[in-house]
Amino acid sequence: MEELKKLAKELLENKTVAAVIGYQQVDDKRTKPIIVTTPEDASKLVFNEYCLNNLAVYLTKARIKNLAKQNGTTLKLGIVAKPCDIHAIVALIQESQLKREDVYIIGMNCHGVVKDYGMDFSGETLATKCTPCDSHKPLYSDSNLGEVKDTPKVSDEVLEKIQAVEKMSHKERFEYFKKEFDKCIKCYACRAACPLCYCQRCITDKTVPRWVESSPHSRGNFSWNVVRAFHLSGRCIGCGECERACPMDIPLSLLNRRMTETAKQAFAYVSGRSLDTPTLVGSYDVKDSDELFM
Amino acid sequence: MSDKNWEPKIVAFVCNWCTYTGADLAGTSRLKYPTNVKLIRVMCSGGIDPVFILKAFERGADGILVSGCHPNDCHYNAGNFHARRRWTFFDELLEYLGVEKGRLQFSWVSASEGKKFVDVVSKVVNDVKEMGPFKSYDELNSEFMTKFPDMPEIDKNMIIKEEEAV
Ligand code: SF4
Ligand code: SF4
Ligand code: SF4
Numbered sequence A: 001m002e003e004l005k006k007l008a009k010e011l012l013e014n015k016t017v018a019a020v021i022g023y024q025q026v027d028d029k030r031t032k033p034i035i036v037t038t039p040e041d042a043s044k045l046v047f048n049e050y051c052l053n054n055l056a057v058y059l060t061k062a063r064i065k066n067l068a069k070q071n072g073t074t075l076k077l078g079i080v081a082k083p084c085d086i087h088a089i090v091a092l093i094q095e096s097q098l099k100r101e102d103v104y105i106i107g108m109n110c111h112g113v114v115k116d117y118g119m120d121f122s123g124e125t126l127a128t129k130c131t132p133c134d135s136h137k138p139l140y141s142d143s144n145l146g147e148v149k150d151t152p153k154v155s156d157e158v159l160e161k162i163q164a165v166e167k168m169s170h171k172e173r174f175e176y177f178k179k180e181f182d183k184c185i186k187c188y189a190c191r192a193a194c195p196l197c198y199c200q201r202c203i204t205d206k207t208v209p210r211w212v213e214s215s216p217h218s219r220g221n222f223s224w225n226v227v228r229a230f231h232l233s234g235r236c237i238g239c240g241e242c243e244r245a246c247p248m249d250i251p252l253s254l255l256n257r258r259m260t261e262t263a264k265q266a267f268a269y270v271s272g273r274s275l276d277t278p279t280l281v282g283s284y285d286v287k288d289s290d291e292l293f294m
Numbered sequence B: 001m002s003d004k005n006w007e008p009k010i011v012a013f014v015c016n017w018c019t020y021t022g023a024d025l026a027g028t029s030r031l032k033y034p035t036n037v038k039l040i041r042v043m044c045s046g047g048i049d050p051v052f053i054l055k056a057f058e059r060g061a062d063g064i065l066v067s068g069c070h071p072n073d074c075h076y077n078a079g080n081f082h083a084r085r086r087w088t089f090f091d092e093l094l095e096y097l098g099v100e101k102g103r104l105q106f107s108w109v110s111a112s113e114g115k116k117f118v119d120v121v122s123k124v125v126n127d128v129k130e131m132g133p134f135k136s137y138d139e140l141n142s143e144f145m146t147k148f149p150d151m152p153e154i155d156k157n158m159i160i161k162e163e164e165a166v
Helices: A002-013 A039-044 A055-060 A062-067 A083-094 A157-167 A170-182 A189-193 A218-231 A241-245 A252-267 B019-028 B050-058 B079-096 B114-131 B135-146 B156-165
Strands: A017-027 A030-036 A076-081 A103-108 A143-145 B010-015 B037-042 B063-068 B104-108
Touching: A002 A017, A002 A039, A002 A076, A002 A103, A002 A143, A017 A039, A017 A055, A017 A062, A017 A103, A030 A039, A030 A055, A055 A062, A055 A076, A055 A083, A062 A076, A076 A083, A083 A103, A157 A252, A170 A218, A170 B135, A189 A241, A218 A252, A218 B050, A218 B079, A218 B135, A241 A252, A252 B079, B010 B019, B010 B050, B010 B114, B019 B037, B019 B114, B037 B114, B050 B063, B050 B079, B050 B135, B063 B079, B063 B114, B079 B104, B104 B114
Parallel strands: A017 A076, A076 A103, A103 A143, B010 B037, B010 B063, B063 B104
Antiparallel strands: A017 A030
């Protein structure tokens, strides 16, 4: 990844960017996020199948935004982004959380990432989000780097699971999800990892009145998981970070993906794909289907 | 359905300008509709947050109606258009999670449609009667009780009151 290191070094040297948010190798099969602020450190940047994080989550953090403010001017923030991460950046721009000129997107060509660190990259270990992925080349980027390789072909595991759930009766489904949600410990890691969960104050943190009970029991867990999935409906870009962050292995992608399908089918909308359209839930069309209403 | 005398609890979230006024008209026209329904007036269907629905289910609603002005009739021009998109997602999400379709229903009822209000409410009540008590959600409540073994005697309503006092 010499070209990545070289580009980042240049960008930092000529003060195009104040920092580059990227990945650093930890061991052969593991990386971690790094925020590079000096040209010397640019050599630490890498990109490979172990770059799992969606770094777009950092772009809305005040601490990171402040990095861009230098001597009275505001520089850009550089970010190493996979095509799916760029969808998150696009969604953030659509939702006015960011301006296009605030970021310098180093878009990486991507043929998939592993499910988890420590695995060899193959069809079997391909992250589930990569199977239905249709954008292996960055949609928006200021520089486009990386090799183009083929993504292993495997079946769409998440969609199959969704179809299996939809075959169940309502009662069985309720039981199934209740059991899954019961595992929730309300750590809110799913929220912290999600690039689109940027609210300064989440509805679950509101106590007067308390809309979503915060103690981990069935009732509160159900509310929380419904609210999380609903607030991401039509917005989720499917990076899978929430599910990866969940310490209790709750299949959050079953909810996200199902809502993504609704967005596609009911509104022909895919989140984070175009800077020229308004967001789905932030806009409306008088011609939207009226079927739901008596 | 087990108990013949069981009557469902229905909560209706209605907008001030159309459906609430429609319900008012039903009243002044002396039309009869089931008393199971408790109206909650909000200013606009676009202001009904889905957490209201979850709260109502948590507190024992067996069925819920959400109703506002017809498209193009919104007092605030576009509240109901925004609502329509959001409800499309919420409805599908709840159904996917195992809440039967009829538990949560939607309608547009204008200020002059007293009769339609009666029809809609009767339909919701009948549908929910057919489905019986919303046991699945109620079980979530009972687990709430067992997770707090120190207060086995306190009934559900007490907990709700404490929560409100926050
Ligand atoms: S979803 Fe697509 S862009 Fe994202 S990591 Fe997988 S293959 Fe790459
Ligand atoms: S909800 Fe999950 S998959 Fe969707 S954008 Fe957020 S972290 Fe990514
Ligand atoms: S990460 Fe998992 S356990 Fe933690 S709050 Fe989210 S769903 Fe619950």
